[in-house]
Amino acid sequence: MSFSMPHSSVSRELRIVLGDWLQVRHLARPLQSIDLDGDSGAIENRLRQEGFSIAGVLHHNSVVGYVDLREKRCADGKARVHPLTADHLIDAHAPMLHLIARLLTRHWFLVRRGDLPSGFVSRSDLQRPPFRMLLFGLISLFEMQLLELVQQRYGDTEIGSVLNVNRLEKARRLHQDRSNRGEELHLADCLQIADKRDLLLACVDGAAWLGFESNKKAYRFFQRVEALRDRLVHANDLIAGSDWQELLDTTIELSDFLLRESEHTPTPSVERESETK
Helix, strand or coil, rough: CCCCCCCCHHHHHHHHHHHHHCCCHHEEEECCCCEEECCCHHHHHHHCCCCCCCEEEEEECEEEEEEECCCCCCCCCCCCEEHHHCCHHEEECEHHHHHHHCCCCCEEEEEEEECCEEEEEEHHHHCCCCHHHHHHHHHHHHHHHHHHHHHHHHCCCHHCCCCCCHHHHHHHHHHHHHHCCCCCCCHHHHHHHHHHHHHHHHHHCHHHHCCCCHHHHHHHHHHHHHHHHHHCCCCCCCCCCCCCHHHHHHHCCCCHHHHHHHHCCCCCCCCCCHHHH
């Protein structure tokens, strides 16, 4: 038996999640601005009190630059105006994952609609519902793909030869409870992410076929995804016990994994490690 990915449905849904479904405009907030030629002191103080650190600079009703409200004022008492470059801007209709990749190197962007910046987005906005929806979609598709792979390789009886006793018993109890409620399902439907990971990595060359250099790196990736899933499900701070860099890295690695596996065609050896010894 060989591995093959569920190309049609998952690939289609993946394109929806990564493309038009959630865009930068869904996460952006209105850009707060000050007038280049006016007395902006009171506005700047209000913005600071409201937690803003970046504001646009208006000249003849167009945003021509930005100020960092954390910086000291110039000698003339005015805020230091910085010019805008392409590095500061992102299109409102860009897929949200494009933003995630760019946030690896910058903490914030001005969001452009047409030629005019009108919004603002920063790393802290990733705590808000639109990004959480993106994560939920990615992790749901991730679990769907893992389930497909496990079901292709393992029957219910074979699962017990890999999982430890405690994990197997937990899955069997859940399977029994759901069956008693009239659900038609297999034991694999009741597995956790860690269970699916162990089953797939138990196959010869499983880590390499899934795109990892080693079992250790595969385990680390699965652990980070599972921890992120738990924080998401319980509506916790997404960087609790972590940091922005890890959140961004995990999100990008997760989307890369999904894209890679949805287009994967080579098939590895599926003999389990224990069967080759």
